[in-house]
Amino acid sequence: MKILALECSATPASCAIVEDSKIIAQSFINVKLTHSQTLLPLVSSMLKASLTDLDDIDAFAITSGPGSFTGIRIGISAVKGLACAENKPCYAVSTLRSIAENFCGTECIVCAVMDARCNQVYNALFSVSGDTVTRLCDDRAVMIEEVCSELESLKENNLPIFVAGDGADIFYPAAKDIKNVKKAPPLSQWQNAAAVGLVAEKEQKNTKPLSPEELLPFYLRLPQAERELKNKEQNK
Numbered sequence: 001m002k003i004l005a006l007e008c009s010a011t012p013a014s015c016a017i018v019e020d021s022k023i024i025a026q027s028f029i030n031v032k033l034t035h036s037q038t039l040l041p042l043v044s045s046m047l048k049a050s051l052t053d054l055d056d057i058d059a060f061a062i063t064s065g066p067g068s069f070t071g072i073r074i075g076i077s078a079v080k081g082l083a084c085a086e087n088k089p090c091y092a093v094s095t096l097r098s099i100a101e102n103f104c105g106t107e108c109i110v111c112a113v114m115d116a117r118c119n120q121v122y123n124a125l126f127s128v129s130g131d132t133v134t135r136l137c138d139d140r141a142v143m144i145e146e147v148c149s150e151l152e153s154l155k156e157n158n159l160p161i162f163v164a165g166d167g168a169d170i171f172y173p174a175a176k177d178i179k180n181v182k183k184a185p186p187l188s189q190w191q192n193a194a195a196v197g198l199v200a201e202k203e204q205k206n207t208k209p210l211s212p213e214e215l216l217p218f219y220l221r222l223p224q225a226e227r228e229l230k231n232k233e234q235n236k
Contacts, residue, residue: 001019001020001058001059001201001204002017002018002019002024002056002057002058002059003017003018003019003057003058003059003060003061003091003197003200003201004016004017004043004054004057004059004060004061004082004197005017005018005060005061005062005093005193005194005196005197005200006039006043006060006061006062006063006075006078006079006193006196007062007063007075007095007098007191007192007193007195007196008035008039008063008068008071008072008074008075009063009065009066009067009068009071009072009075009095009114009166009191010067010068010071010114010115010165010166010190010191011030011031011032011166012028012029012030012166012190012191012192013028013029013030013035013038013039013042014026014027014028014029014042014192014193014194015027015039015042015043015046015193016046016192016193016194016196016197017046017047017050017052017057017197018194018197018198018201020201021198021201023194023197023198024050024052025046025047025049025050025052026046026192026193026194027042027043027045027046028190028192028193029042030190034070034074035070035071035074035075036074039074039075039078040078043078043082054082054085054086055086057086057088058088058089059088059089059090059091059200059204059209060079060082060083060088060089060090060091061079061090061091061092061093061196061197061199061200062075062076062078062079062090062091062092062093062196062215063075063092063093063094063095063098063191063196064076064092064093064094064095064215064216064217064218065094065095065139065217065218065219065220066094066095066096066114066116066122066139066141066218066219066220067095067114067122069217069219072217072218072219073217076215076216076217079212079215080212080213080215083211083212083215084212089209089210089211090209090210090211090212090214090215091200091203091204091207091209091210092210092215092216092218093196093199093200093203094124094139094218095114095122095191096112096114096122096123096124096139096165097112097124097126097133097135097139097199098191098192098195098196098199099112099164099165099191099195100112100124100126100128100133100164101133101195101196101198101199102164102184102187102188102189102192102195103128103133103162103164103184103188104128104130104131104133104198105130105131106128106160107128107129107130107159108127108128108159108160108161108162109125109126109127109128109136109154109157109159109160109161109162110125110126110127110128110133110161110162110164111123111125111147111151111161111162111163111164111171111175111181112124112125112126112164112165113147113163113164113165113167113168113171114165114166114167114191115166115167115170116141116167116220116221119143119144119145120141120142120143120144121141121142121144121147121167121170121171122139122140122141122167122220123139123140123141123142123147124136124137124138124139124140125137125150125154127159137150139218139220140220141220141221144170144171144174145174147171147175148174148175148178151175151178151181152178155178155179155180155181157180158180159180160180160182161178161180161181161182162182162183162184162188163175163181163182163183163184164183164184164188164189164190165189165190165191166190166191168183168184168189169183
């Protein structure tokens with residue numbers, strides 16, 4: 001199965017084509033441009049460079065959350081449009097699970113973190129052994145201190161604990177003194193579309209694909225504007 005994957009849950013934007021656990025093509029950009037400016041041009045140039053037509057794509061994959069509310073919406077909308085035009089199935093992948101995929105081939109624990117503001121991170125913990133990624137907790141929005149406490153309890157495993165994701169830079173200073181905790185190297189730190197495609201390829205064996213209409217964002221909490229409105233109404 002040839003999968004076209006997109007990822008734009010944080011500042012970076014990327015796209016990739018994967019097939020039979022092989023990365024056919026990929027494109028990644030990490031600049032402060034909006035995804036509405038970068039994502040589809042990335043896809044177009046990648047398809048052209050790899051001599052691939054949309055007709056050649058069997059399915060589409062996208063990170064459906066957690067992450068930037070705007071970024072997730074742009075990515076979902078892009079996949080809906082591409083998939084509708086080709087009448088192809090879609091796969092929704094957890095952003096945090098896709099981060100853990102970067103560590104396949106190793107023996108470690110992955111602490112996937114994304115910046116959720118207000119001293120919180122979107123987080124999930126994973127155990128990685130070779131090509132097997134085992135989830136240790138659900139995706140969640142949680143205080144940084146709580147995650148650090150959990151990492152303290154995992155340090156006795158004597159496995160390296162890699163902090164990865166776009167929230168690594170803000171989270172790592174709070175966890176750097178915990179035994180075995182390391183910040184992931186740059187090539188493994190960021191969420192990327194190639195990992196999204198590889199996860200979708202693994203999960204499609206046990207997961208029913210979604211139609212473009214069924215593909216929806218997954219939010220761990222309400223957007224800030226909705227939270228502020230809700231607080232105002234409660235305080236009236």
